[in-house]
Amino acid sequence: MKKIVEQGLLYDFYGELLTEHQKEIYEAAVYNDMSLTEIADENGISKQGVHDLIKRCTNTLQGYEDRLHMIRRFEAIKAEAMALDSIAEDTENALSDELRERLRSISGKLIEELT
Numbered sequence: 758m759k760k761i762v763e764q765g766l767l768y769d770f771y772g773e774l775l776t777e778h779q780k781e782i783y784e785a786a787v788y789n790d791m792s793l794t795e796i797a798d799e800n801g802i803s804k805q806g807v808h809d810l811i812k813r814c815t816n817t818l819q820g821y822e823d824r825l826h827m828i829r830r831f832e833a834i835k836a837e838a839m840a841l842d843s844i845a846e847d848t849e850n851a852l853s854d855e856l857r858e859r860l861r862s863i864s865g866k867l868i869e870e871l872t
Contacts, residue, residue: 764787764815764818766828767821767822768784768788770821770827770831771818771822772818774817779810779814782796782807783810786811793808834867834871835868835871838863838868838871839864841860841863841867842864845857846861
């Protein structure tokens, strides 16, 4: 399951850098949960060809992440936004109502943008 989530994130961030054919095959495998045989039959290529293409695409997408770190940055920013939200929700701390609402507003906007 974790691998599918990772592949989905990689595709969400870097999928537009793949060719149309690569995107079609990758989406069929990752998002549509089609078998290699189904994808091969639908696209007129061998099962091995599908396997190799998916592996190459995953390696390519991972290579982009290794160089650009967009997913890592996304997750770090999201964690910080959620921490801000948590601070704003914590009624134990001595924040003014105005500051608490401002923090909620900022964290809410960040979280909304990131999801």
